[in-house]
Amino acid sequence: MFEAAEIGNKLSKEEYKKLLPKVREELIALQKELASTPLAVVVLMGGVEGGGKSEMVNLLLEWLDARGVAVHALGDPTDEERERPPYWRIWRELPAEGRIGFFVGSWYTAPIIDRAFKRIDGTQFDEALDRIVSFERMLTNEQTLVVKIWLHLSKKQQKKRFEDLESDKATRWRVTKGDWKFAERYDTFRSISETALSKTSSAAAPWHIVEASDIEYRNLTVARTFIEALRDGLAKAKVEKPKPTPDMPKPKPTNIIRKLDLAKKLDDKEYDEKLGVLQGDLAILSRQLYDNHRSMIVMLEGADAAGKGGAIRRLIQAMDARNYQVMPVAAPTEEERSHPYLWRFWRRLPRLGRVTIYDRSWYGRVLVERIEGFCRTEDWQRAFSEINEFEAELTDFGIILCKFWLQISPEEQLKRFKDREETPWKQFKIGPEDWRNRKKWDAYEAAACDVIEKTSTSAAPWTLVEANDKKYARIKVLRTVVERLEKELK
Amino acid sequence: MFEAAEIGNKLSKEEYKKLLPKVREELIALQKELASTPLAVVVLMGGVEGGGKSEMVNLLLEWLDARGVAVHALGDPTDEERERPPYWRIWRELPAEGRIGFFVGSWYTAPIIDRAFKRIDGTQFDEALDRIVSFERMLTNEQTLVVKIWLHLSKKQQKKRFEDLESDKATRWRVTKGDWKFAERYDTFRSISETALSKTSSAAAPWHIVEASDIEYRNLTVARTFIEALRDGLAKAKVEKPKPTPDMPKPKPTNIIRKLDLAKKLDDKEYDEKLGVLQGDLAILSRQLYDNHRSMIVMLEGADAAGKGGAIRRLIQAMDARNYQVMPVAAPTEEERSHPYLWRFWRRLPRLGRVTIYDRSWYGRVLVERIEGFCRTEDWQRAFSEINEFEAELTDFGIILCKFWLQISPEEQLKRFKDREETPWKQFKIGPEDWRNRKKWDAYEAAACDVIEKTSTSAAPWTLVEANDKKYARIKVLRTVVERLEKELK
Secondary structure (H helix, E strand, O other): OOHHHOOOOOOOHHHHHHHHHHHHHHHHHHHHHHHOOOOEEEEEEEEOOOOOHHHHHHHHHHHOOHHHEEEEEOOOOOHHHHOOOOOHHHHOOOOOOOOEEEEEOOOOHHHHHHHHOOOOOHHHHHHHHHHHHHHHHHHHHOOEEEEEEEEEOOHHHHHHHHHHHHOOOOOHHHOOHHHHHHHHOHHHHHHHHHHHHHHHOOOOOOEEEEEOOOHHHHHHHHHHHHHHHHHHHHHHHHOOOOOOOOOOOOOOOOOOOOOOOOOOOOOHHHHHHHHHHHHHHHHHHHHHHHHOOOOEEEEEEEOOOOOHHHHHHHHHOOOOOOOEEEEEOOOOOHHHHOOOOOHHHHHOOOOOOOEEEEEOOHHHHHOHHHHHOOOOHHHHHHHHHHHHHHHHHHHHOOOEEEEEEEEOOHHHHHHHHHHHHHOHHHHHHOOHHHHHHHOOHHHHHHHHHHHHHHHOOOOOOEEEEEOOOHHHHHHHHHHHHHHHHHHHHO | OOHHHOOOOOOOHHHHHHHHHHHHHHHHHHHHHHHOOOOEEEEEEEEOOOOOHHHHHHHHHHHOOHHHEEEEEOOOOOHHHHOOOOOHHHHOOOOOOOOEEEEEOOOOHHHHHHHHOOOOOHHHHHHHHHHHHHHHHHHHHOOEEEEEEEEEOOHHHHHHHHHHHHOOOOOHHHOOHHHHHHHHOHHHHHHHHHHHHHHHOOOOOOEEEEEOOOHHHHHHHHHHHHHHHHHHHHHHHHOOOOOOOOOOOOOOOOOOOOOOOOOOOOOHHHHHHHHHHHHHHHHHHHHHHHHOOOOEEEEEEEOOOOOHHHHHHHHHOOOOOOOEEEEEOOOOOHHHHOOOOOHHHHHOOOOOOOEEEEEOOHHHHHOHHHHHOOOOHHHHHHHHHHHHHHHHHHHHOOOEEEEEEEEOOHHHHHHHHHHHHHOHHHHHHOOHHHHHHHOOHHHHHHHHHHHHHHHOOOOOOEEEEEOOOHHHHHHHHHHHHHHHHHHHHO
16 A cells, blocks of 8 residues: 555656746635635644654645644643543534644544554454544535545655754754654554555545655645645535425324323422432432543433423532533534534533533434424434434443433423413523424424434433423433433442 | 621512512513623622522523523633633633623632632732732723622521531532631631722622522522623613724834834845754754743734744744644634634633744734724723733743734835735735735834834833845844743743
């Protein structure tokens, strides 16, 4: 695989000087075009130590309009990063549409190094590569162009590069003991990198291997590679896609939701007793969660007026305001819209010891967005597996994830809508949109059945809550959270 | 001061139930009104341990529309926070316009605790309070309403509260050993808090002390206090302010800029020699900066085409792309506009060991915003002291701050503008705005003289750079940075 990048490609300084103006002109023109499209660009600058990743990024920064570019160096993670799943630090740096983000050190770095130093085995390495493939596929589908460039040096060339750098005062610092340690393992790295590159080179996000021994050749080739990828990406982004259309699934006559016994209820006395006990338990358990450096996500979905807010309030009454955040999910902001749809949920992931409560969630993609036609069919269809992968990243990291579906009957909803309209401080909760959604009851029910069927996993199961009786629903949510915590913290 | 909050105010449960609906209705109505104004709201919930800060915030969250509210608990700083000046963590949590941010634990917490445990002396405490006053004044001037609520308990009431909490399983966890330790120092805290509150109660951001021994009285009083403050703030925000008008200062016939000898130049040979040596030095010094956990800000201002970008490139060529970020400052984004003007600069402050290079900066407020009439006269006038305080926060924290003013002659600018128009990959740097600005040359010169005069401090001096000769200018910038680093790192 790397042999093609060891053939001794060279470019004279004169030739380079002659060709450069055209290349710079094209770069700037393409960047300008990019700025007004919904495309974001991620550039990974990878490769052999000494190949010049950092210099190459410096150079591209010089050639591009710096206002649309950011460089992200993923060095040692900070504690805020270590307290979230590994990909959190990548999500937080993803460029918005119209912008370019360079990554020096990327999601490939840790798996390759861990494998070279035998901190992970072959199976774990493969899993890491699978996750990368999914991640990049998601990016590509979410209007992010992924350009992956690998700067290659042969073993001999690498040694020579380090010696050259060390002989010059101005560049000596670039060569560290770590670099020589890596160089000693050149063959290991070469073979591991070969595996990584071949398994992750997809049509949508291919690797471009560039021979990096001759500086002029390297610079020009990287620039041209980038230009070509950008031009391609822009052309694809410009192809008019069919407008998304609403999808109105029909529910099956018997389904998991219709089987719920919505008549379940609690009387006041039972409710008060259970509430007191469970809130007491939750107070202690959430404290324990904090002390044990575990984190938790509670997520509530369900029809309008199903009682999500009320259930959340019973949870937070027992918790320390310093340790939880409630994230009510409404229409995305401009900034959120200019990133992949999961971006805004990644942003709010809890730190260790903390709890994030999502009032509605990433399931909006396969519920409201599907039914209202806010995204295309292929977008909500791929979302099921994207969501399962996202949740696996959470639970693999040890986050306790509780997902609730609150179900009421249409009659109960009508009653609650009317109550909201009549109570002054509840009026803000009801508007024409709620009445419109109500008319699509069946479609929402069918979509919910799909969701529950496709995304209930053993690590992240759905809890269905019979919610016609608010008291019963609140206690069931509380009890489920308490039981999960007891199980996870014991 | 606190005596007025020890008179035994009480409210019966029946009365509370009767009054609450009206209060909730008003809260929701005001919040709705707030959402469509340029006003942001910061609520500090302070007070004696056991006074119920956390419960009170929980309750207000229950009463408000959670979509417009965020709660920030400033506990122990994370390492990302510790690597920036103390106020960084506050700036990153400031609410955008139309939104409410509750702070449990605030900028008062550290000074009060540090003083109580004698980690700082009286003078340092006073300095901390002065900084608070400036900060809150800035917030108020920048359309942020600051509502400060202090929940008070007498010594006896505090003891009783802790005992009550401890006797109930559900609330026992709320009382920690730390709380009892604080309680032992009740009198010390009381006297220190009294100083803090009296020195920081301003007309624009007064403290509201609420007697917190009776829960119903506390809840209703806090809600009403908040309602009143919000109503006031909204009324003031609605008063039509005169439109900002451009200010066109005239330069003095002899001034610090006109005194510059713009004929200074370097020949190619000298330039190449010096560039090599200085970049070598910078490479080593920036590495040392990293190893020593110091951070640096380089900031460049000057007329269009003064050569800021070129000087920046000569700096970064010698630096590791993983350790610096360049922040080109253009028109603010929607998110930036909805926060105080310094917000976007705070966001990008370097971590320890890192460098941020600002291409244009916070001085835009007193240059382009002043001259183009983007802000009102009082806004750019107060900016001088706000900027000085901001820079003092940076340098007090140990950040090395290099500020450059690059000066060219109008003739040189014309030459460069024409060159930009004729070179394809430079065309993106020149537009109608640049030609418009050029016509206001004198006003910009006079404003720059003001800036240099008012904001050159010993910790953050301006370096004026004669920039008609690009080579001379680049070497002067490089040399200045190298010399500052040598001095600071030795």
